[in-house]
Amino acid sequence: HPMSNGEYAPLARSDLVTEAVRRTLTTADVHARRLGISRRAFLRSAAGMATKLGALAACNKERGAATTTPPTTSASRVTDPTTSVPVGPGGTFALPPESTIDSTVATTVLAGDEFVMDVQTHLLEYPPGASAAFGLGFPQASCDDDPTACMGIDAWLDLVLGGSDTAIAVLSAIPVVADPNPLSAAVMERARRAAEQLGCIDRVLMQGHATPTLGELPAALEAMAEVAEQFEIAAWKAYTSEGPVWRLDDDIGAAFCQQVRELGQRVICVHKGLGPESASPIDMGPAAAAHPDLAFCAYHSGFETGGVEGPYAGDDAASFAGVDRLIASCRQAGVGQGGNVYAELGSTWWNLIQRPDEAAHVIGKLLVALGPDNILWGTDSIWYGSPQSQIEAFRAFEITPEYQERFGYPALSPDVKAKILGLNAARLYGVDPTTRCAFSAGDRSALRSELPVSLPTGPTTAVAARQVFADEHPWFRT
16 A cells, blocks of 8 residues: 655555456455465465565556557656657566465565664664654654553564564665754664664674754764764764755865765765755765775665656756656766766655665666665665565566666576675675574564464655655754
8 A cells, every 4th residue: 555654655555456456356365265364365475475465567568568559647657759659568576476376486485584774773762751753743653652662672672683584784874953852872882782683693784873053063063973982883874955955066065975985984875865955966976986995875866756656867868757766867967877976766765665666777777877876775665664575575576678678687596685785885894794683583474373363554645745754854954
């Protein structure tokens, strides 16, 4: 169903998804009776997941075969701009037919032994009795009388490290400047120690939060130094749309980059996309070219839910939108494959799962522009519950041969998927991908049945998302 993390208007349910849901439920009724289990139990099984993805792939393929005229609405299929001939399907979920009834068969695709490193996860931990703090107005906080039970450290451990194949998780800073900060560096440190007590040694990395335009710049840079002195910071997170607008390639951005360098770090993660124009990624390329010793990670890859992702618009396009903005910025600055710009998929992949053709364009464009070594796995969890379904959907996803031939996209081979799911991030953050956290290993079928029936749910309408954002992010209007 439509759902947002609170930063953007959720996608309305498309005709494609509506039909896929109808077919999934019809199939689930039949197969659940054959197996002697409830429909809910079937849908939570690996076979249930295969049924959902298979229905989505089949509906997308049929829509492509039935399309005979150019698209006229944003919900329509993408066309080849040179011929106006509908193309597709471009993205699909490849699963054996028997996987919809046999979970053992389904796991041959949905399960895997890849090293999974999630570079964008979040939690919100509140002091006892907190009545006014960031996130308390999120729908996700209403699963229990105690919001910490919904989004706190224990919930994060259960859903991310315990409820998925994630081996290493990066706790990513959020745009909070108020007190209490439910995801401060101190809270991240407590989460890291909690993971260690469960046997996950060195499996949690922390980001520092930089706010160079909130207050005087020297004070903001000094605050970064104080955080780096107290905590083991693996990267810095910033929002160019937080407070007075700034850019990575302006004087403020240069001072911020220099401070990161002087503090001994090199990874800079910036929110790009899913929001106002000030979150555009057009400054990523120039900043990366000016600071070749630093690594720049574009969270969300510049993706926007309000548009339609098609082929790259071309370097001479009058205007760029969505992921094309990041690609154009890098191309114009001379930053190409294997450079120091990385594209991250948090919330982006969550939305693209239900738009397979656009998913093929986004992944394909990023592979061509930045290369298979520069795409990072992130899920923006805990906002969407356990990230396991996102991991499984990515394992099953393929860019079709038609899109590979027509647009020059490479195949999503197992080796490329393994890089995206974790090996790229391991190299960037300097961690050992051969060491696995015992807490996240093992058979997922038991974890499926143990996860709570009612998972955290974000805003489901555009009005609700706008209200949540306005209430919880007042400093964006500073």
